[in-house]
Amino acid sequence: MEAFQDIQRRQVADPVVTAEGVAMAFGSNALFRDVSFSVARGEVFVILGGSGCGKSTLLKLLIGLYRPTAGKIGILGQPLMETEGAARRELLTRLGVMWQSGALFGSMTLLENVMLPLEAHTALPRAAREQVARVKLGLVGLSDAANRLPAEISGGMAKRAGIARAMALDPPLLFLDEPSAGLDPITSAGLDQLIKELARDLGTTFVVVTHELQSILAIGDRCIMLDKAARGMIAEGDPRALRDHATHPTVRAFFRREAPAA
Ligand SMILES: Nc1ncnc2c1ncn2[C@@H]1O[C@H](COP(=O)(O)OP(=O)(O)OP(=O)(O)O)[C@@H](O)[C@H]1O
Numbered sequence: 001m002e003a004f005q006d007i008q009r010r011q012v013a014d015p016v017v018t019a020e021g022v023a024m025a026f027g028s029n030a031l032f033r034d035v036s037f038s039v040a041r042g043e044v045f046v047i048l049g050g051s052g053c054g055k056s057t058l059l060k061l062l063i064g065l066y067r068p069t070a071g072k073i074g075i076l077g078q079p080l081m082e083t084e085g086a087a088r089r090e091l092l093t094r095l096g097v098m099w100q101s102g103a104l105f106g107s108m109t110l111l112e113n114v115m116l117p118l119e120a121h122t123a124l125p126r127a128a129r130e131q132v133a134r135v136k137l138g139l140v141g142l143s144d145a146a147n148r149l150p151a152e153i154s155g156g157m158a159k160r161a162g163i164a165r166a167m168a169l170d171p172p173l174l175f176l177d178e179p180s181a182g183l184d185p186i187t188s189a190g191l192d193q194l195i196k197e198l199a200r201d202l203g204t205t206f207v208v209v210t211h212e213l214q215s216i217l218a219i220g221d222r223c224i225m226l227d228k229a230a231r232g233m234i235a236e237g238d239p240r241a242l243r244d245h246a247t248h249p250t251v252r253a254f255f256r257r258e259a260p261a262a
Helices: 055-062 085-093 110-121 126-139 155-166 185-202 213-219 239-245 249-256
Strands: 017-026 029-039 044-049 070-075 095-098 173-177 205-209 222-227 232-237
Touching (some): 017 055, 029 055, 044 213, 055 173, 055 205, 085 095, 095 155, 126 155, 155 173, 155 185, 185 205, 213 239, 222 239, 222 249, 232 249, 239 249
Parallel strands (some): 044 222, 095 173, 173 205
Antiparallel strands (some): 017 029, 222 232
16 A cells, blocks of 8 residues: 555554454445555544445445455454354444444334344343343433334434343444434534443444544544545544645645645
8 A cells, every 4th residue: 555644554453453454345346455554452543435435335344244355454453354153243232333323123112222233143042131131221311201112213322222132241342334414513522422431431432434534633543544536545543633734635635624736
């Protein structure tokens, strides 16, 4: 990969996620190559970039939904592609994922939604499942909404409920796909604060896909930026440092909201 000055690689002693030379293509549509980074325990790591550069695809690679066309991915110390069968299923239950829509089941209350993963993956009796689910709803500030249906809550509450469900099994690693999408700025700022608190108080590691600059600056300890034209990474580092010092025109344009040079 071309050595842009905006790539500040950080050596991480005990990484929770590693990507080494990861490439992905859908047929002849080559999205990116040479994507390499490490995520440290307890950090909020942001994947950003313009529409169609492959952010969501990278997230799906990291949670084992797709296989990369090249490269290696490590999750919680295990090589994702080589881990198979029961070991793979066990590994994947240690990851929490919140999709863009929150993906709640409309016919179930928030409490029942959060209880679902516990039903699928634990032998806890119903009363204990309910207790755990109530704790998770409490963590995201939704104790009073436990018995509401998804249609009866706001978009911000749905995102919080999605996070509570993703946390049901106490995953050390949480992936969030565009958490601020569709939210007003104040609700979005509240969600950012929640993510920071969960990372700080529970030590959960977050990998967040987003292109909301305010969110990135508010929550991101570090980030990588993917670029469609470059078919790969064009930046890595502390988002505030990139805002202040980036040299790549696309990175500068993104962080400073400037039109890129013609
Ligand atoms: N399952 C798939 N099969 C074929 N092509 C796909 C598939 N998933 C994504 N793509 C293509 O890969 C490209 C990148 O998609 P992706 O959703 O990863 O981008 P993104 O950066 O998350 O974009 P956005 O911010 O708009 O959501 C798009 O051109 C998309 O059409």
